[in-house]
Amino acid sequence: MTYEQLAEIIFPNIKHDIKYYEEKYPLRETKEGAIVTRYAPSPTGFVHIGALLASFTGYLFAKQSNGIFYLRIEDTDTKRTVENGVNKIIKDLKDFNITFNEGMINETEEQGIYGPYIQSKRKEIYQTFIKFLVATGKAYPCFLSEEELNDIRNRQEKHKERIGCYGKYAKYRDLDPEQAAQKIKNGEKYIIRLKSPGSFYKKIKCKDLVRGELEFPENDLDIPIMKKDGLPTYHFAHLVDDHLMRTTHVIRADEWVSSLPIHLQLFQVFGFKAPKYAHISPLLKNDNNQVRKLSKRKDPECAVSYYHEMGIPNEAVKLYLATIINSNFEEWYLQNKDKSIEDFEFSFKKVSKSGALFDLDKLGNISKTYFSRLSKDEIYDQTAKYLKEFDLEFFTIFTKDPDYSKAILNIEREQKKPRKDIAKYSDIKKLFYFMYDDLFVCNWENKNININLLEDYIQNCYSEDDDKDTWYNKISGFALEHGYPSVKEYKTNPENYKGHVGNVCEMLRYVITTLTQSPDLYEIMHILGKERIKGRLEEYKKIVSNI
RNA sequence: GGCCAGUUGGUGAAGCGGUUAACACAUAUGCCUUUCACGCAUACAUUCACGGGUUCAAAUCCCGUACUGGUCACCA
Numbered sequence: 142m143t144y145e146q147l148a149e150i151i152f153p154n155i156k157h158d159i160k161y162y163e164e165k166y167p168l169r170e171t172k173e174g175a176i177v178t179r180y181a182p183s184p185t186g187f188v189h190i191g192a193l194l195a196s197f198t199g200y201l202f203a204k205q206s207n208g209i210f211y212l213r214i215e216d217t218d219t220k221r222t223v224e225n226g227v228n229k230i231i232k233d234l235k236d237f238n239i240t241f242n243e244g245m246i247n248e249t250e251e252q253g254i255y256g257p258y259i260q261s262k263r264k265e266i267y268q269t270f271i272k273f274l275v276a277t278g279k280a281y282p283c284f285l286s287e288e289e290l291n292d293i294r295n296r297q298e299k300h301k302e303r304i305g306c307y308g309k310y311a312k313y314r315d316l317d318p319e320q321a322a323q324k325i326k327n328g329e330k331y332i333i334r335l336k337s338p339g340s341f342y343k344k345i346k347c348k349d350l351v352r353g354e355l356e357f358p359e360n361d362l363d364i365p366i367m368k369k370d371g372l373p374t375y376h377f378a379h380l381v382d383d384h385l386m387r388t389t390h391v392i393r394a395d396e397w398v399s400s401l402p403i404h405l406q407l408f409q410v411f412g413f414k415a416p417k418y419a420h421i422s423p424l425l426k427n428d429n430n431q432v433r434k435l436s437k438r439k440d441p442e443c444a445v446s447y448y449h450e451m452g453i454p455n456e457a458v459k460l461y462l463a464t465i466i467n468s469n470f471e472e473w474y475l476q477n478k479d480k481s482i483e484d485f486e487f488s489f490k491k492v493s494k495s496g497a498l499f500d501l502d503k504l505g506n507i508s509k510t511y512f513s514r515l516s517k518d519e520i521y522d523q524t525a526k527y528l529k530e531f532d533l534e535f536f537t538i539f540t541k542d543p544d545y546s547k548a549i550l551n552i553e554r555e556q557k558k559p560r561k562d563i564a565k566y567s568d569i570k571k572l573f574y575f576m577y578d579d580l581f582v583c584n585w586e587n588k589n590i591n592i593n594l595l596e597d598y599i600q601n602c603y604s605e606d607d608d609k610d611t612w613y614n615k616i617s618g619f620a621l622e623h624g625y626p627s628v629k630e631y632k633t634n635p636e637n638y639k640g641h642v643g644n645v646c647e648m649l650r651y652v653i654t655t656l657t658q659s660p661d662l663y664e665i666m667h668i669l670g671k672e673r674i675k676g677r678l679e680e681y682k683k684i685v686s687n688i
Numbered sequence: 689g690g691c692c693a694g695u696u697g698g699u700g701a702a703g704c705g706g707u708u709a710a711c712a713c714a715u716a717u718g719c720c721u722u723u724c725a726c727g728c729a730u731a732c733a734u735u736c737a738c739g740g741g742u743u744c745a746a747a748u749c750c751c752g753u754a755c756u757g758g759u760c761a762c763c764a
């Protein structure tokens with residue numbers, strides 16, 4: 142019996158050949174240098190921040206080279222597939238404005254001519270390629286049971302040998318096709334393994350776009366390419382898909398480097414040109430002096446949805462990821478206030494080879510800078526959207542009078558150097574709660590405040606029509622009259638005075654806001670209005686006299 | 689254990705044979721005609737994991753050691 146006949150017995154229903162698919166999926170007519178790449182997740186519905194980093198990197202490189210970025214769903218592991226998983230992934234990425242030129246657009250639909258873009262619908266294609274391998278004696282059915290495989294592994298561990306199916310352990314590698322056919326007819330379960338042409342003692346060199354030259358021993362493992370259920374393994378699906386979808390670059394997490402020899406060998410067996418590879422280092426976390434990969438189970442910040450819930454703008458997260466991808470991005474961003482991330486020219490060479498500790502402080506800082514560049518209207522809209530989803534009570538209060546809220550958001554904003562104290566949408570409530578009567582709580586303590594002085598000031602000196610300079614001149618004059626001179630004067634002769642203007646402002650601030658720190662007092666008073674200020678002084682008097 | 693990679697301050701990092709070892713975050717202090725924030729200024733690595741070598745000269749090149757990470761499934 143020939144290998145062809147064996148292939149026919151294993152795959153009786155496969156009628157097409159490789160050539161058919163080669164023609165069906167023509168080479169892309171992209172320009173020289175255009176990067177065709179993909180994001181290829183399993184539909185678990187969960188987007189890991191590391192996966193976001195990898196996909197964002199792919200998106201950026203495809204975009205800046207006028208290439209193609211497509212979404213392929215890798216659902217060959219039927220056990221892991223989750224209901225609505227594809228939609229969840231697409232939504233999470235869409236939130237970050239990471240969009241695709243081709244690929245799945247929801248659970249069942251897709252766009253593009255290189256599909257299907259979901260692996261469970263490509264079984265026939267994979268089997269065509271596997272059939273070819275069997276027919277040419279380059280792959281074979283393997284009848285090793287799970288127990289046998291375990292035994293082999295134990296033996297290898299015991300004798301400190303390399304683990305895997307190779308050499309004498311590849312029991313069915315050279316089985317006569319006749320006997321193989323007989324076993325299949327008897328209903329024995331099998332998988333298909335590659336008959337690896339490699340030798341562990343020979344080296345292969347390959348180039349990784351971020352790591353440079355790498356050298357490995359050749360792969361000599363007869364790796365599984367088709368599982369018992371007839372679906373291909375990841376390695377084999379990668380070969381077929383990335384070849385047929387005419388992928389030029391594979392940008393993926395660093396955990397894949399070690400399978401590079403396998404992948405390269407697969408391309409070599411078919412005589413296909415392998416794509417270029419770029420392996421992205423993982424995001425790390427320092428957990429009790431133990432550095433480790435960000436973990437789905439232990440770290441909430443691992444899920445991309447975490448940032449959404451926390452109220453950190455997606456754009457800020459992207460900004461942070463961009464500085465991880467190319468650390469020189471940050472400096473550029475600081476200098477180019479009007480440009481967007483996509484205007485920056487990213488380079489593979491600048492991608493760090495080692496994993497970075499994920500730094501929430503830094504993210505916070507970047508987010509503050511991002512907020513400081515937004516207009517009051519932009520912040521208002523985005524915040525309202527966030528509150529509607531996560532804080533309905535404040536949403537109602539916040540949106541009751543949009544102009545009022547916008548005025549608050551505008552405090553110290555439209556100036557050369559805007560305030561930088563908002564990192565999250567949820568900060569706004571904490572920062573400005575005292576501006577909303579519905580939220581304001583009169584929880585003053587007795588702080589030795591001269592309330593009569595303040596009442597005198599509001600009653601007889603303060604006018605809501607004053608501009609900032611006038612306001613300051615007036616309050617300074619008033620303070621001086623009552624024994625509170627300028628800070629300078631007070632510092633030179635402290636024994637002559639009760640305090641300085643600053644102290645008057647502090648008392649005023651405390652009574653108005655219950656806080657010792659706040660944004661600009663003048664603006665706060667201006668927005669609040671004289672009547673409400675008076676009301677708060679009254680309240681203070683009532684409450685503190687009872688303490 | 690085998691294979692692969694990485695190691696520059698508290699953090700992200702620049703540097704690629706001759707530099708005062710950039711820059712950003714964090715921290716500390718001071719200055720900014722009211723606090724905070726912003727901004728500005730200053731401080732913070734006598735040294736680039738360690739040991740050896742090459743060289744007039746090494747964070748930069750070579751070798752070894754250590755540590756860290758990844759990987760070794762009919763998972764991706």
